[in-house]
Amino acid sequence: MTLAEIRFVLPDFRLAGAEIFLLFMICVILIVELFVAKKGSETARKTAHALAQLALAGSAALICTANASGVALRTFSNTFVSDPIADVLKLAIILAVSLSFLYSSAKLPGRAALAKAEFYALTLVATLGMMVIVSAGSFMTLYLGVELLSLPVYALVALDRDSASATEAGMKYFVLGALASGLLLYGISMIYGATGSLDAVTVAGRLFSPRGNRIVAAFGVVFLVAGIAFKLGAAPFHMWVPDVYQGAPTPVTLLVASAPKIALFGFAVRALPGALAALSQDWQAMLLVISATSIAVGNVAAIAQTNVKRMLAYSSIAHTGFVLLGLSVGVVDGSAANMINAYSASLFYVLVYALSSLGAFGILLLLPGSEGEGDISALAGLGARNPLLAAALATLMFSMAGIPFLAGFFAKFSVLVAVVAAGSVWLAVFAVFFSLVGVFYYLRVVRYLYFDSAAPFGHAANIEAPAFLKALAAANALAVALLGVFPNALMAVCVYALSRSIFM
Amino acid sequence: MNVVFDWPLASCAIWLPVAAGLLVLALSPLGASFARGVALAGAVLGVLVTVPLYAGFDTTTASMQFVESMPWIPLFNCAYALGVDGISLPFVILNSLITLVVVFGSGGRAGARPAQYDAAFLLMSGLMNGIFCALDGMLFYVFFEASLIPLYLIIGVWGGPNRVRAAYRFILFTLAGSLLLLVAFIALFLIAGGSFSIADWHRVSIDEATQTWIFLAFLAAFGVKLPMWPLHTWLPEAHVEAPTGGSIVLAAIALKLGAYGFLRFSLPIVPDAARALSWLVVALSLVAVVYIGLVALAQTDMKKLVAYSSIAHMGFVTLGAFAALDAGVSFDRSLGVIGALIQMVSHGIVAAAMFYCIGALYERTHSRQIADYGGVVRVMPKFSAFFLLFSMANIGMPGTSSFIGEVLVIFAALEYNFWAALAAALTLVIGAAYTLRMYQRVIFGEVTNPALSESRDVDRREFAVLSLLALGTLAIGLYPQPLIEVLRVSVDELLRHAAVAKFF
Known part of the structure; x- marks a missing residue:
């Protein structure tokens, strides 16, 4: 065998430039930490933070320049895809991680266990995993990305190793996450068994042809969807969500609640309509049940919570339900006419959710002392103690509740349009009813902010937080408001990204 | 005189009070009497805008007057379309007058935060004018729901001892109805072939069964707002707990929205169901x-x-x-x-x-x-x-x-x-x-x-x-x-x- 016969093709590294740069920077951060003045000092943390932001900015720049053609390009033996949807999701992920670093810098200096370069390095590894997921061209890459995302996050949740609740949360997350990974892998192996390939395009083609074994593949889909639901935290696979959100240190919760949702949306889009379009009947029905359950369970359980972090955890379950709802109505009676609308509605939803979630947890982080750990009474009288932060948090809550002129409303609206267009008016009424239930607990936050006085809880009269972080929180809320008044631009980006990407 | 009539008077009627309200909020730290002056000026301007609106109104035509239209969310065909006819004009004038009454009549003595009180009413007034002027279903809905926020805060912040419960009941009852309205609007949007224009909805033909359920959704939304027996139970409580200004706006304007909705939507869009x-x-x-x-x-x-x-x-x-x-x-x-x-x-x-x-x-x-x-x-x-x-x-x-x-x-x-x-x-x-x-x-x-x-x-x-x-x-x-x-x-x-x- 000569070299020519092996047909070795040099992969196009440029397309994966952002990922490669990020990996390089992770190593740089870890090495630099060894040489910075004093380990664990504030200088060391600031250096790591600056390098991490630099890494993210560099990756973003590389994403923007790598593939400006607007068509899908593949490399690394078709396991890596670069297309508009990947670019949009990656940029959103990078923005989310970058914002969560900024918000975390309010609390990290006071917490020695977290204020280390490892915090940034691990988060960036997770970011790398997310970027791999959304660029995956084969099931192997998808799985690789999921593990690359999950493992650092398990460690991050338990990073504060002296905190009992954090280690407990980390353990729960790890055990259930490992189970979910097992499910994913099992599902992928069945799909491989049915089609003889892991490549998304080949799998899609073989399932449509009579040669594909659709029964086995359908079993694979069951495990795959369960795995995705586990990772996304959708009911009935949601048990880890509240414990992890509440138990993890708030800077980590901030991360878990934002960027991974975007990446896992990418996972769902790559795996389901991307590779398994032939089985859309099967997975759409599953997603429908999962999303309806999530919307109901998340909203109802959130009512009973007195901890804001836990409440937002249940709320994230409900929001995940809405995202999956859009994905479950793309193909109607074998016609893909509703697909772009439905998926772009989901994409818009998940982006808006990530932005609101970042703002909400970010503002919790700015509260002094232990008030950031989420007990709802910490918010009492915030309207008088710090009108700017209170207004920002109230805006985010109204947005999550889906009240217009705010982005959350248009997110719900566009998903509902897709649902009604698919002919499921009753499903829309169901979703709407549970959104109403959701309004109850979002407004409870507003109630604490404005209707209650801080006096009985003995809070300080005003909040001391760095001015630029307060401005960031305000800008975050303002962005949610502006996306509500002018939603068209972002919606158009979502439609463009999906219509130019891998499907059919 | 014609110069005045060429102005976007409907937009002015909406955004002047809103701008004044935001200005009052922004300037309130500069001193109570200053904010008070701005609030009064905003309320007076709001009334003055309606003068050319009435003077230039042509009572011989049924078509919309002072029409403005520009695209808002092209993806969903929503337009920023405003106009007044004989049915909406009296309410725009009434609303502006009542706002003047409330802002002037409060005497700047409303509890702890007089500036915010005035601002809430100014914002409310603009949003209400938006409801009466909207010629686009989506725009109507957005104003319709957005106007809940100021009133919720007015009841909750400046209300009596049971204000929290009253505010909750007010917003949850109203939202329950209006979310059904949203589903009906989405259905109309699809039936009308992707148009949110109310004029298009008047023309499109709808089969009897669909008319019936759309009518019932309208009945729920506008019936709660009106309020009709047996959906009225939120109103007495809201009135008792609301501050004087809140009660005035609630009774004088907010209740009218229900009846206005019946006249603008139920009768012309689903006439057969309305008759039946x-x-x-x-x-x-x-x-x-x-x-x-x-x-x-x-x-x-x-x-x-x-x-x-x-x-x-x-x-x-x-x-x-x-x-x-x-x-x-x-x-x-x-x-x-x-x-x-x-x-x-x-x-x-x-x-x-x-x-x-x-x-x-x-x-x-x-x-x-x-x-x-x-x-x-x-x-x-x-x-x-x-x-x-x-x-x-x-x-x-x-x-x-x-x-x-x-x-x-x-x-x-x-x-x-x-x-x-x-x-x-x-x-x-x-x-x-x-x-x-x-x-x-x-x-x-x-x-x-x-x-x-x-x-x-x-x-x-x-x-x-x-x-x-x-x-x-x-x-x-x-x-x-x-x-x-x-x-x-x-x-x-x-x-x-x-x-x-x-x-x-």
Whole structure:
């Protein structure tokens, strides 16, 4: 065998430039930490933070320049895809991680266990995993990305190793996450068994042809969807969500609640309509049940919570339900006419959710002392103690509740349009009813902010937080408001990204 | 003059108060009197904008005037389309006047945060004008829901001891209805081939079953807002807990949105269902008129009494509109709808005045219980004279605005069904009973309350507000022709739409 016969093709590294740069920077951060003045000092943390932001900015720049053609390009033996949807999701992920670093810098200096370069390095590894997921061209890459995302996050949740609740949360997350990974892998192996390939395009083609074994593949889909639901935290696979959100240190919760949702949306889009379009009947029905359950369970359980972090955890379950709802109505009676609308509605939803979630947890982080750990009474009288932060948090809550002129409303609206267009008016009424239930607990936050006085809880009269972080929180809320008044631009980006990407 | 009419007057009517409200919020740290000045200027400007709107209004055409249109969310074909016709113009003017009354009448003395109080009403006023001017279903819906936020905060922040519960019930009831409205709007959007234009919705043909459920969704949304029996339970509580200004806006404007929705959406868009189900609306209206009237008779709290009387009066509005729809051909149907509209405007003025009077009493003695009063005429003669006028207007005395509306509605009911008309006429007796009972116990008799005996009569500010409202009710009562002229052509056009069957 000569070299020519092996047909070795040099992969196009440029397309994966952002990922490669990020990996390089992770190593740089870890090495630099060894040489910075004093380990664990504030200088060391600031250096790591600056390098991490630099890494993210560099990756973003590389994403923007790598593939400006607007068509899908593949490399690394078709396991890596670069297309508009990947670019949009990656940029959103990078923005989310970058914002969560900024918000975390309010609390990290006071917490020695977290204020280390490892915090940034691990988060960036997770970011790398997310970027791999959304660029995956084969099931192997998808799985690789999921593990690359999950493992650092398990460690991050338990990073504060002296905190009992954090280690407990980390353990729960790890055990259930490992189970979910097992499910994913099992599902992928069945799909491989049915089609003889892991490549998304080949799998899609073989399932449509009579040669594909659709029964086995359908079993694979069951495990795959369960795995995705586990990772996304959708009911009935949601048990880890509240414990992890509440138990993890708030800077980590901030991360878990934002960027991974975007990446896992990418996972769902790559795996389901991307590779398994032939089985859309099967997975759409599953997603429908999962999303309806999530919307109901998340909203109802959130009512009973007195901890804001836990409440937002249940709320994230409900929001995940809405995202999956859009994905479950793309193909109607074998016609893909509703697909772009439905998926772009989901994409818009998940982006808006990530932005609101970042703002909400970010503002919790700015509260002094232990008030950031989420007990709802910490918010009492915030309207008088710090009108700017209170207004920002109230805006985010109204947005999550889906009240217009705010982005959350248009997110719900566009998903509902897709649902009604698919002919499921009753499903829309169901979703709407549970959104109403959701309004109850979002407004409870507003109630604490404005209707209650801080006096009985003995809070300080005003909040001391760095001015630029307060401005960031305000800008975050303002962005949610502006996306509500002018939603068209972002919606158009979502439609463009999906219509130019891998499907059919 | 033409220069003025070429201005985007509808936009001005919406965004001037909103801008003033935001300005007040931003400037409130600079000093209370300064913020107060800005608030007053905003309210006055809001009224001034309506002057060219009325002066330039052409009463001979039914088409929309002062039309503005530009694309807003092209993806969903939503437009920023505004305009006024004879049905919306009176409410824009009423709304701006009531805002002036509330902002001027509050005297900058509203509890701890007077600037925010004024700002909330200015924001509310702009959003309300948006509801009345919107020609695009989505725009209407967005304003319709967004206006809940300021009112929720007004009740929750400046309300009485049970304000939290009242605010919750207000927003959850209203949202329950309006979320169904959203689903109906989405369905109409798809039926109309992807258009949110209300004019397109008027034209599109809809099959009978779809019409029925859309009508029921409308009924839920507007019925809660109106409120119709049995969806009314939030209103008395909201009125009792709301501060005076909140009650005034709630009664004068917010309730009108329900009736406006019936006229703008239910009658012309789903006319066949509206005719088929008019018996249901008429029956519910009669229950409201008679049963709620009796409930009002049993009240000991003045605000609650006026709240129940509001429900009864709003029952007259739906009675007039739907009885006219199904009245015999010999009857000039427009009269019934015009009666309903005059009743709306009239109730807007009279209920505002009643709540203002009760607020004035409450400021002096801190009680709203009828039993705590007696002999007010001995200490506050001017006040008693005003209160007498408004009580008479509440009963429907000839010479006041309510008389015109109620008489026309009873004519329409008479054509619809003799017994319905009899029941409606009966309420005039009940109305007289509960209003006069309150008036007699509060105003006449001995002064028993020491707090009352030290009270002063109305000051100049209160005198000005009450005179303005008195002028309004007498002007419409004695010479309703200008109002009828504004309404006439648009109502004829509305009924022409409502008379045409929409399914084939």
